[in-house]
Amino acid sequence: MWGRALSVIPRVKKDEWDDLDVVSRWLIATRAAVIVMTVIASGIAGLLALRDRMFHPLLWVLVTIGLVFAHATNNLLNDYTDHKKGVDKDNYFRTQYGPQPLEHGLMTPAELIRYAVFSGAVALSAGAYLVWARGTITLTLLGVGAFFVLFYTWPLKYIGLGEPAVLLVWGPLMVGGGYYVVTGRFDWNVAIASLPFALGSTAVLFGKHIDKLEADSGKKIRTLPVLLGERVSRYVTLVMLLSQYALVIYLVWTRYFSPLLLVVFIALPTLWLVLRAYSRPRPDKPPKELPPNVWPLWFVAFAFLHMRRFGMLYVLGIVADVAAHRFGLF
Secondary structure, three states: OHHHHHHOOOOOOHHHHHOOOHHHHHHHHOOHHHHHHHHHHHHHHHHHHHHOOOOOHHHHHHHHHHHHHHHHHHHHHHHHHHHHOOOOOOOOHHHHOOOOOOOOOOOOHHHHHHHHHHHHHHHHHHHHHHHHHHOHHHHHHHHHHHHHHHHOOOOHHHEOOHHHHHHHHHHHHHHHHHHHHHHOOOOHHHHHHHHHHHHHHHHHHHHHHHHOHHHHHHOOOEOHHHHHOHHHHHHHHHHHHHHHHHHHHHHHHOOOOOHHHHHHHHHHHHHHHHHHHHOOOOOOOOOOOOOOOOOOOOHHHHHHHHHHHHHHHHHHHHHHHHHHHHOOOO
8 A cells, every 4th residue: 555655646445544554544645646746856956966966865864854744744734724614525626536534534633633743743853953954044945845834725725826836846945945955055057957847746736727627716716727717727737848848958058967868858759648638628528548547637647647757757867967977977
């Protein structure tokens, strides 16, 4: 179950849930398959610090732990808030593609809050040590991170600021801020290098919010796709995906990265599938060729497929670039 929970969001029934160990329950409740994106963001920060010969193993491990448990806390609070507001009631989109522990009766509100308190305490403990080690700028980063953990679900998601928040968090804050904490210095090139990955994460969120645009609108959750409309949101997502490749070209052209990073262009066939899907409105029913247990996911499924392919290649390219620099090839 640990492996399943890290790769997908498993659908489990109450009797299955009761037989699970506490780690499996935590992984499912926190949607650990999505938290993997946070691990990748921290990994990018660590790799760039390693390339610059300023990698500090302990600080990087603590940054990763802090970010992972902060993300877990946010996901738990997200479910708690939506449950209390009645957002997930009556077979809402969120409950159709994975368990919402409260809505499905897997946990009580008190149990979920205990999970959130535990996760938040771990994140804050890691953050406290990092503040002690690095000083006031790290305290500012910790404060900004805590703000997004507490207020992403409400009010940011309700006023069209959830998507910009994700771009900021998974980009400059996680990668740029993580790099600063590990190395003790800020580098604008690192912040720019964070954007190809952050744009992919934001595109996934855009896809999810387009898929449930009507449901969100009915619940008066004004995500950015609700405000922009489906057609404009589809094209905005495409611009974000194309911008990932444009930024890689820029980073290679400026010689911040070696041409080895161009390995991401292997993901172009997947991008073509996404472009075809996003060029048309969402279908009314699942197409016959759609794999089982994917619907009602549509736009988000394509965006996530590209995110996994591009993200894997992007990290692989950075690893190759780090190795090449360490051996003096570039």
